[in-house]
Amino acid sequence: MNVHTESLIAKIAEGTNKLHSRIDAQCAAIQRVRDIHAPMDAVMYAGKSQHVDLFCTGCGQDDGNWSIWPCPTIKALDEETP
Numbered sequence: 001m002n003v004h005t006e007s008l009i010a011k012i013a014e015g016t017n018k019l020h021s022r023i024d025a026q027c028a029a030i031q032r033v034r035d036i037h038a039p040m041d042a043v044m045y046a047g048k049s050q051h052v053d054l055f056c057t058g059c060g061q062d063d064g065n066w067s068i069w070p071c072p073t074i075k076a077l078d079e080e081t082p
Protein backbone atom coordinates (compact mmCIF):
# COMPACT_ATOMS: atom_id res chain seq x y z
CA MET A 1 0.00 0.00 0.00
CA ASN A 2 1.48 3.33 -0.97
CA VAL A 3 1.46 6.52 1.07
CA HIS A 4 -1.33 8.04 -0.99
CA THR A 5 -3.62 5.04 -0.38
CA GLU A 6 -2.85 5.02 3.34
CA SER A 7 -3.61 8.72 3.55
CA LEU A 8 -6.89 8.22 1.68
CA ILE A 9 -7.93 5.37 3.96
CA ALA A 10 -7.10 7.48 7.03
CA LYS A 11 -9.25 10.34 5.70
CA ILE A 12 -12.16 8.00 4.97
CA ALA A 13 -11.88 6.50 8.47
CA GLU A 14 -11.81 9.98 10.02
CA GLY A 15 -14.85 11.02 7.98
CA THR A 16 -16.70 7.86 8.95
CA ASN A 17 -15.98 8.46 12.64
CA LYS A 18 -17.26 12.04 12.36
CA LEU A 19 -20.43 10.82 10.66
CA HIS A 20 -20.99 8.23 13.40
CA SER A 21 -20.60 10.93 16.04
CA ARG A 22 -23.11 13.16 14.25
CA ILE A 23 -25.57 10.28 13.86
CA ASP A 24 -25.26 9.45 17.57
CA ALA A 25 -25.84 13.11 18.49
CA GLN A 26 -28.88 13.35 16.19
CA CYS A 27 -30.37 10.11 17.51
CA ALA A 28 -29.94 11.39 21.07
CA ALA A 29 -31.64 14.68 20.12
CA ILE A 30 -34.55 12.81 18.52
CA GLN A 31 -34.90 10.65 21.64
CA ARG A 32 -35.02 13.78 23.83
CA VAL A 33 -37.88 15.08 21.65
CA ARG A 34 -39.66 11.70 21.89
CA ASP A 35 -39.25 11.76 25.69
CA ILE A 36 -40.97 15.17 25.80
CA HIS A 37 -43.76 13.99 23.47
CA ALA A 38 -44.41 10.67 25.21
CA PRO A 39 -47.86 9.07 25.22
CA MET A 40 -49.91 9.19 28.42
CA ASP A 41 -53.02 7.10 29.11
CA ALA A 42 -56.08 9.02 30.19
CA VAL A 43 -59.40 7.50 31.16
CA MET A 44 -62.12 9.47 29.42
CA TYR A 45 -65.76 9.73 30.49
CA ALA A 46 -66.83 7.66 33.43
CA GLY A 47 -69.63 5.19 32.86
CA LYS A 48 -70.79 3.42 29.73
CA SER A 49 -68.71 5.44 27.26
CA GLN A 50 -65.55 5.19 29.36
CA HIS A 51 -62.44 4.53 27.33
CA VAL A 52 -58.73 5.19 27.42
CA ASP A 53 -57.18 7.69 25.03
CA LEU A 54 -53.53 8.51 24.55
CA PHE A 55 -52.44 12.08 25.03
CA CYS A 56 -49.10 13.79 24.43
CA THR A 57 -47.25 14.80 27.59
CA GLY A 58 -45.50 17.63 25.72
CA CYS A 59 -48.32 19.25 23.80
CA GLY A 60 -51.28 21.26 24.83
CA GLN A 61 -53.84 23.25 22.94
CA ASP A 62 -54.65 26.91 23.26
CA ASP A 63 -57.92 26.06 25.00
CA GLY A 64 -56.05 24.15 27.72
CA ASN A 65 -56.88 20.66 26.45
CA TRP A 66 -54.29 17.99 25.85
CA SER A 67 -53.35 16.91 22.35
CA ILE A 68 -54.10 13.43 21.10
CA TRP A 69 -51.02 11.24 20.75
CA PRO A 70 -49.36 10.84 18.32
CA CYS A 71 -49.13 14.61 18.14
CA PRO A 72 -47.87 16.44 15.02
CA THR A 73 -44.30 16.34 16.33
CA ILE A 74 -44.29 12.54 16.68
CA LYS A 75 -46.06 12.18 13.33
CA ALA A 76 -43.33 14.30 11.72
CA LEU A 77 -40.63 12.12 13.28
CA ASP A 78 -42.34 8.92 12.15
CA GLU A 79 -43.13 10.02 8.60
CA GLU A 80 -41.47 7.81 6.08
CA THR A 81 -39.47 9.54 3.42
CA PRO A 82 -39.81 8.25 -0.13
Ligand SMILES: [Zn+2]
Nearest residue numbers: 037056059071
Ligand atom coordinates in the same frame (compact mmCIF):
# COMPACT_ATOMS: atom_id res chain seq x y z
ZN1 LIG B 1 -46.49 16.34 21.38
